[in-house]
Amino acid sequence: xxxxxxEATPDYAHYCYPxxxxxxxxxxxxxxxxxxAGFLPGLASLERFYLTRQLRVPxxxxxxxxxxxxVLRKAEGLSCELIPRADFAYTEARxxxxxxxxxxxxGEGIMPGERLDRLMAGAVVSHxxxxxxxxxxxxxxxxxxxxxxxxxxxxxxxxxxxxxxK
Numbered sequence: 629x630x631x632x633x634x635e636a637t638p639d640y641a642h643y644c645y646p647x648x649x650x651x652x653x654x655x656x657x658x659x660x661x662x663x664x665a666g667f668l669p670g671l672a673s674l675e676r677f678y679l680t681r682q683l684r685v686p687x688x689x690x691x692x693x694x695x696x697x698x699v700l701r702k703a704e705g706l707s708c709e710l711i712p713r714a715d716f717a718y719t720e721a722r723x724x725x726x727x728x729x730x731x732x733x734x735g736e737g738i739m740p741g742e743r744l745d746r747l748m749a750g751a752v753v754s755h756x757x758x759x760x761x762x763x764x765x766x767x768x769x770x771x772x773x774x775x776x777x778x779x780x781x782x783x784x785x786x787x788x789x790x791x792x793x794k
Contacts, residue, residue: 629651629652629653629654629657629661629662629665629667629677630651630652630654631649631650631651631652632649632650632651632652633647633648633649633650634647634648634650635647635648636648648678648679649678649679650670650676650677650678650679651665651667651676651677651678651679652675652676652677653674653675653677658775658778659674659677659751659773659775660775660776660778660779662677663682663779663781664779666679666680666681666682667679667680668680668682668781669752669773671750671752672746672747672749672750672751672752672753673750673751673752674750674751674752674773705761705762706759706760706761706762706767707759707760707761708757708758708759709757709758709760710755710756710757710758710772710774711755711756711757711758712754712755713748713753713754713755713756716756716758718748722766722769723741723744723745725766725786725788726739726744726769726786727739727740727741727744728789729786729787729788729789730744730786732789739784747771747783747784748771751773752771752773752783753771753772753773753783754772754773754774754775755772755773755774756769756770756771756772757769757770757772757782758770759787766788767787767788768785768786768787768788769785769786769787770782770783770784770785770786771783771784771785771786
């Protein structure tokens with residue numbers, strides 16, 4: 629990976645920090661290599677990455693705690709499916725639901741429609757983790773990047789407003 633060290637005037641509202649380490653993949657590297665080195669995508673096209681602190685969850689040998697089991701019981705009746713982006717129906721209704729969620733949870737203008745469309749068209753969203761309730765209605769969707777069995781990155785999640793109180 630080629631590295632670029634840069635300094636800039638901070639603009640936190642637009643994710644511009646005073647000091648950044650940028651990474652650019654070499655021909656033989658994949659995004660999983662960037663993630664493994666502590667970088668996250670800086671562009672939806674996966675052409676540029678930035679160094680960050682990450683939380684990695686080692687799943688080998690994990691067993692649910694009593695708190696995990698309590699939360700899992702609250703999700704009984706939900707079905708989950710990992711769907712390749714090309715096979716997912718990104719409808720206008722879903723788009724509007726996701727944008728309403730983003731505006732309510734993160735603030736107006738944080739996730740405008742153009743940004744959401746760029747993410748959905750970019751390489752950074754390879755799959756969607758889609759949840760439905762017992763009646764088959766949308767219960768939530770997570771935008772993900774999955775690279776075989778090497779890694780999965782949870783990017784953004786959207787669910788119907790009010791669902792968190794059920």
